[in-house]
Amino acid sequence: MSSYLIKGARVLGGDPADLLLRDGRIAAIGESLSATGAEVLDATGLIALPGLVDLHTHLREPGREDAETVETGSRAAALGGFTAVHAMANTDPVADTAGVVEQVWRLGQEAGLVDVVPVGAVTVGLRGERLAELGAMADSAARVRVFSDDGICVSDPALMRRALEYVKAFDGVVAQHAEEPRLTVGAQMHEGDRSAKLGLTGWPAAAEEAIIARDVLLAQHVGARLHVCHVSTAGSVEILRWAKARGVDVTAEVTPHHLLLTDACAEGYDPVFKVNPPLRTDGDVTALRHGLADGTIDAVATDHAPHAVEDKECEWAQARPGMLGLEQALAIVQDTMVETGLLDWAGVADRMSVRPAAIARLAGHGRPLAPGEPANLVLLDPAARSVVDPAALASRSRNSPYAGRELPGRVVATFLRGVPTVLDGKAQR
Numbered sequence: 335m336s337s338y339l340i341k342g343a344r345v346l347g348g349d350p351a352d353l354l355l356r357d358g359r360i361a362a363i364g365e366s367l368s369a370t371g372a373e374v375l376d377a378t379g380l381i382a383l384p385g386l387v388d389l390h391t392h393l394r395e396p397g398r399e400d401a402e403t404v405e406t407g408s409r410a411a412a413l414g415g416f417t418a419v420h421a422m423a424n425t426d427p428v429a430d431t432a433g434v435v436e437q438v439w440r441l442g443q444e445a446g447l448v449d450v451v452p453v454g455a456v457t458v459g460l461r462g463e464r465l466a467e468l469g470a471m472a473d474s475a476a477r478v479r480v481f482s483d484d485g486i487c488v489s490d491p492a493l494m495r496r497a498l499e500y501v502k503a504f505d506g507v508v509a510q511h512a513e514e515p516r517l518t519v520g521a522q523m524h525e526g527d528r529s530a531k532l533g534l535t536g537w538p539a540a541a542e543e544a545i546i547a548r549d550v551l552l553a554q555h556v557g558a559r560l561h562v563c564h565v566s567t568a569g570s571v572e573i574l575r576w577a578k579a580r581g582v583d584v585t586a587e588v589t590p591h592h593l594l595l596t597d598a599c600a601e602g603y604d605p606v607f608k609v610n611p612p613l614r615t616d617g618d619v620t621a622l623r624h625g626l627a628d629g630t631i632d633a634v635a636t637d638h639a640p641h642a643v644e645d646k647e648c649e650w651a652q653a654r655p656g657m658l659g660l661e662q663a664l665a666i667v668q669d670t671m672v673e674t675g676l677l678d679w680a681g682v683a684d685r686m687s688v689r690p691a692a693i694a695r696l697a698g699h700g701r702p703l704a705p706g707e708p709a710n711l712v713l714l715d716p717a718a719r720s721v722v723d724p725a726a727l728a729s730r731s732r733n734s735p736y737a738g739r740e741l742p743g744r745v746v747a748t749f750l751r752g753v754p755t756v757l758d759g760k761a762q763r
């Protein structure tokens with residue numbers, strides 16, 4: 335295995351240093367390092383962060399390989415600076431058995447671009463009727479620790495309670511898609527002045543907040559870990575802040591798109607902006623940014639949701655919800671959090687690597703950049719700027735909400751256990 339000597343990278347945005355990667359680990363960090371036989375990489379002006387960890391990725395395999403595969407999604411992830419992604423369970427068949435999660439895990443290892451960590455379904459077939467074989471998925475080769483019916487809310491409170499209790503046995507966590515289904519029948523976008531004007535059925539903030547409020551109470555009652563997927567409203571941030579202050583073991587994520595975009599995007603009826611939960615208001619965006627900055631929201635998670643052309647290029651009401659996220663996530667966080675002064679690069683490392691890895695109990699990721707640690711890292715050029723061209727994306731789908739938008743930053747290199755998966759901005763396999 336070859337070794338790499340990275341010269342002059344700013345670790346977590348600090349002073350320039352050299353990093354020697356050897357045998358899958360960081361062998362040394364210091365000034366003016368030299369190493370015979372190592373490939374030298376000039377990282378002047380680049381920032382080094384621990385490899386990013388996504389808690390929420392839709393890879394669509396098995397079942398919708400026309401929209402994404404484990405391999406194409408892994409490539410998109412590596413290009414985005416990720417070294418691990420959590421593959422959501424709403425595939426076909428659903429990832430609700432040890433067999434399916436082991437298959438997804440194996441496909442990820444074969445692709446070799448990021449660690450693909452399967453999320454297990456909470457209920458059989460995502461039907462919300464009875465618990466899936468959570469223990470068997472936890473004990474499988476995929477070692478599942480995150481369980482979610484994402485796409486659908488576990489709305490039955492008794493079933494949610496049982497799931498929370500069950501996963502405690504193996505230190506798992508239930509990741510809830512917080513959406514009270516009775517309040518979102520036919521919903522198309524955020525419920526407010528704009529939905530009324532556009533004539534689209536609204537998805538009220540209360541549909542999300544009611545479930546989060548219920549679930550933090552349940553999690554506290556049974557002493558279990560709860561994670562809230564894609565938090566999108568100011569009210570949700572308030573409830574999470576309240577719950578954390580009371581000592582509830584709850585964590586939450588926000589997507590890049592909810593940090594940047596608002597319901598104003600729906601005005602052209604372009605379904606690329608249709609997503610669950612919907613894009614909200616300016617006030618919500620501000621609250622989400624501040625919630626992420628103060629740690630009330632623990633992590634940024636992409637909710638990368640690739641969709642085939644026929645599912646997106648149609649009438650708004652017929653289109654599937656969801657948008658791409660992996661390749662632009664870091665750029666959006668730089669734009670909305672770093673360039674606004676809300677987070678420094680150490681904060682970005684915390685919210686995009688350290689905390690997501692901790693929530694998922696994922697060993698080997700989200701570790702400090704220090705000698706002896708696994709060489710999972712990303713090098714980015716914060717001074718670069720470029721315009722997003724969906725045709726140039728590695729994802730098999732094209733539903734990027736950032737088409738034509740100029741964004742800061744560029745992922746120059748990604749290393750997975752010392753092996754470059756991206757070099758000079760290009761995937762290595």
Ligand SMILES: NC(=O)N[C@@H](CC(=O)O)C(=O)O
Pocket residue numbers: 392424484485486511608609610611637639640654655656657
């Ligand atoms: N976010 C979305 O709008 N869609 C997701 C499901 C989900 O995350 O709820 C999908 O699977 O397409």
Ligand SMILES: [Zn+2]
Pocket residue numbers: 484485486511563564610611
């Ligand atoms: Zn969801």
Ligand SMILES: [Zn+2]
Pocket residue numbers: 390392422484485637639
């Ligand atoms: Zn999702």
